[in-house]
Amino acid sequence: MSTLFDTNSMKINRATPDKHKYLAPLVHIARPPQTVFYSGVLPEQRRPTIAIVGTRRPSRYGQEVTQMFATELARQGIIVVSGLALGVDAIAHRAALEARGTTIAVLGNGLPTIYPSSHRHLAHEIITNGGALISEYEPETPARNYRFLERNRIVSGIADAIIITEAAARSGTLNTTVHALEQGKEVFVVPGNITSPLSAGCNALLRQGATPAMHADDILNVIAPDITTTQPQLPLGTTVEETTIIQLIQSGIRDGDELQRASGITASTFSTTLTMLELAGTIRSLGSNQWTLR
Numbered sequence: 001m002s003t004l005f006d007t008n009s010m011k012i013n014r015a016t017p018d019k020h021k022y023l024a025p026l027v028h029i030a031r032p033p034q035t036v037f038y039s040g041v042l043p044e045q046r047r048p049t050i051a052i053v054g055t056r057r058p059s060r061y062g063q064e065v066t067q068m069f070a071t072e073l074a075r076q077g078i079i080v081v082s083g084l085a086l087g088v089d090a091i092a093h094r095a096a097l098e099a100r101g102t103t104i105a106v107l108g109n110g111l112p113t114i115y116p117s118s119h120r121h122l123a124h125e126i127i128t129n130g131g132a133l134i135s136e137y138e139p140e141t142p143a144r145n146y147r148f149l150e151r152n153r154i155v156s157g158i159a160d161a162i163i164i165t166e167a168a169a170r171s172g173t174l175n176t177t178v179h180a181l182e183q184g185k186e187v188f189v190v191p192g193n194i195t196s197p198l199s200a201g202c203n204a205l206l207r208q209g210a211t212p213a214m215h216a217d218d219i220l221n222v223i224a225p226d227i228t229t230t231q232p233q234l235p236l237g238t239t240v241e242e243t244t245i246i247q248l249i250q251s252g253i254r255d256g257d258e259l260q261r262a263s264g265i266t267a268s269t270f271s272t273t274l275t276m277l278e279l280a281g282t283i284r285s286l287g288s289n290q291w292t293l294r
Contacts, residue, residue: 054088062166074101110141
C-alpha cells in the first residue's frame with residue numbers, strides 16, 4: 001500500500017529564469033516571473049519540451065489521443081508539461097510517467113499545496129520519477145481561478161510548442177493558445193469529430209490556421225527534427241482470437257459489444273481473450289466497455 005504524500009516535507013527550491021538554462025524561455029514572455037519555485041528536479045540544460053492541454057472532461061477520444069501523444073513523445077525524450085488539472089492535464093502527466101519519461105506540472109497556487117488535492121499522489125509520482133512541480137507564486141499562496149489563467153502563460157512559455165488534444169468552443173484551454181501565439185510558439189491541434197461539442201474549439205482553431213497533429217512526428221519535426229518515430233507495428237496475438245480482436249481495434253472499433261459481434265467469437269471466449277490481452281498489456285480499457293491498443 002502506498003503512503004500518503006506528505007506535502008509538508010516537500011523541499012521547495014527557487015530559481016530565476018535569467019540564470020537557469022531550462023527556464024530561460026520564460027524571460028521573453030509577457031510578465032515574466034522573477035522567481036520560479038519548484039519541488040523535484042529541473043533539467044540543467046534546455047531539452048525539447050511540449051505542453052499538452054485540453055478539457056477537464058475529455059471524451060474517450062480525447063483520453064485516447066492525449067495518452068497517445070504524451071506516450072509517444074515522452075518515449076522520445078521530450079519533456080511533457082501540463083497544469084496538473086483534472087482531465088487532459090492529468091492524463092498527459094500519467095502517460096509520460098508510464099512511458100518512463102519526464103513531466104513537469106505548472107501550478108496555479110503556491111507550493112507545497114497540491115490542487116486539486118486528489119492529484120497529490122500524481123504530484124508525488126512526478127517528483128519521484130525525475131520531474132518537477134513549479135509555480136511562480138510564493139509558497140502557501142492559495143489557488144484562485146484567475147491564477148490558473150495566469151499560469152497558462154508559464155505552461156506555454158516553458159514549452160517549445162503546445163498540443164491541444166480536445167477543447168470545447170468556450171474553454172479555458174483556449175487561453176493557453178492565446179499565450180502560445182503571443183509567444184510565437186507553434187500551436188498543434190488534434191482534429192475532432194465535427195458533431196462533438198468537445199471538439200468545437202479544436203476544429204475552430206484548425207479553421208483559423210493551427211497545425212493539425214495526427215502523429216508524434218508532426219510535433220517532432222518542429223521541436224526536435226533530429227528525432228523521428230516509426231509507425232508502431234500492429235501487435236500480434238498469441239491466438240487467432242487475439243489477433244482478430246487486435247485487428248478490429250486497429251480498424252477503429254472500440255465498443256466491446258461491437259467487437260464481439262464483428263469478431264464472430266462466442267461471448268465466453270471473447271471475454272477470456274479480452275482479459276488475456278489486457279493482462280498482457282496489449283490493450284487497455286477506456287471505461288464503459290471501450291477498448292484501445294496500448
